[in-house]
Amino acid sequence: MSSETVATGSGPPPSPPPSGGKIPLPDSNVVIHIVDHASQLPPEFLNPSTEKQLVIGFDCEGIDLSRQGALCIMQLAFPNAVYLVDAVQGGEALVQACKPALESSHVIKVIHDCKRDSEALFFQFGIKLHNVFDTQIAYYLIEEQEGKKRAPDDYISFVSLLADPRYYGASYPEKEEVRFLLRQDPNFWTYRPMSDMMIRAASDDVRFLLQVYRKMMEKLNGKSLWHLALRGTLYCRCFCVTDNDYADWPSLPLLSDKLAAEGYAPxxxxxxxxxxxxxxxxxxxxxxxxxxxxxxxxxxxxxxxxxxxxxxxxxxxxxxxxxxxxxxxxxxxxxxxxx
Incomplete structure (x- = not known):
């Protein structure tokens, strides 16, 4: 059986303070579904439309998430609901039901740093994650647009991204608390039924991504959007080494006709x-x-x-x-x- 809970509060998230100060992440009226069977997922996700693009927030949790560690939860964020896809209870069949959407070019998966999530999906379930909007990549492309140079090994964390008033402007102390618990007990994400903390932590990792996506889309120019699509595709492949040079993976995105007409030749x-x-x-x-x-x-x-x-x-x-x-x-x- 699935379960459903609602994160309630005083209303929608407030706007970041004008001064750029940080506020705690607020609760909002977001329904959280715990899913252990594919029938509990939205039809538009299970059967992606070729006529209408779907944008969702996406993340994965697990034990040492990679090709070897176990994937335990996939989080899907829609505008007014979060679905926690329980790979522990739902098993292989549930994860495979998500494969068409995760591989679809008609579903944008907004994610922060896709590399290890893609690796886990590929080696554990044969899923080739595709068409991601990686907020970590997007952040630095926007910085480049503004003339800022990135230092080597300068990777913005999801916590730091949320704290940036340009994208959300909120602190996220609960993230460090979960990291501490994971260091104490690597099996944290395997326990069932999920605790309130597990549900909150898993949903918080995705339910703000759609707002970040909208803010970033307002800033990204056409050239950056193309580089974002290309690098997102390469990042999804990164740790998924194959013997056939990725021949059976989705092809790399082509330069748009508009950019080509403008004479852009990267x-x-x-x-x-x-x-x-x-x-x-x-x-x-x-x-x-x-x-x-x-x-x-x-x-x-x-x-x-x-x-x-x-x-x-x-x-x-x-x-x-x-x-x-x-x-x-x-x-x-x-x-x-x-x-």
């Missing part, structure tokens, strides 16, 4: 995967990360390591072709010194 962006000999990643990283940081500083490309969640023997490079090739050459040079 350099092709790619994802490159560099294999590192077993036990030699330390040479790539360097003491206290100095080596990898120096590569990031001289190459205008995103350089990501598989890390403890895996794959631990690979480096992922995303960016313009020339910058990616430059990063590859430097990293291969470091590996040559090994032999």
């Amino acid at each position: 350099e092709k962006e790619i994802l490159s995967v560099l294999d590192v000999p077993p036990g030699k990643m330390g040479r790539i990283i360097g003491r206290r990360g100095v080596a990898i940081k120096s590569v990031k500083e001289c190459c205008n490309a995103e350089i990501l390591l598989g890390g403890d969640k895996g794959p631990p023997d690979k480096v992922f490079i995303i960016g313009p072709v020339n910058e990616v090739r430059k990063a590859e050459a430097i990293l291969r040079g470091k590996l040559m010194d090994i032999y």
Whole structure:
């Protein structure tokens, strides 16, 4: 059976204070559905329309979420309701029922940092997450539009994004509380029935995403929107290494006719995967990360390591072709010194 609860409060979220000060995340009249069977999900989500685009907030929770850790909950945010898709109780059949929407080009999934969520969905359920609006990527594209330069390894957290008055302007102390509980007990998201804290934490991770999306859409220009779609596609593929070079994944987005007509011809962006000999990643990283940081500083490309969640023997490079090739050459040079 499914259950339903309502997060009630004094009304809709107030506007951020003009001074840019922070306020606690407010409650709102949002119905929260706990779903353990596909029939409890909205029909427009289960059967995406090719004529009408759907925009939802999206996130996943689990144990050490990655190819190896277990996915426990998928959160779907609609304008007036949040659906907590319980993968523990609903199992494989429930998650597979969500596959058409998660892979659909007609459903925009608004998510903050899609990489590990995509990896978990792909390796655990064979789902190729597609058509994401990654708010982490969008944030930095807007910063670039405004002439600001991003420092290497400068990744805005969801908490910091919500605190930004341009997008929401609210503090989120509960997030750190949940992180503390996860450090104490990695199985936090597996317990059933879900506690009030689990329900609140899971829903809060998505129910503000649609407002952030609207605010960001007001700022993103056509060029940034294209780069956002492209990088979102590459980020979804990032940790999902395949033997067929992603041949069966959705194709990369093409430049719009409007941008092409305006003469915009950006350099092709790619994802490159560099294999590192077993036990030699330390040479790539360097003491206290100095080596990898120096590569990031001289190459205008995103350089990501598989890390403890895996794959631990690979480096992922995303960016313009020339910058990616430059990063590859430097990293291969470091590996040559090994032999």
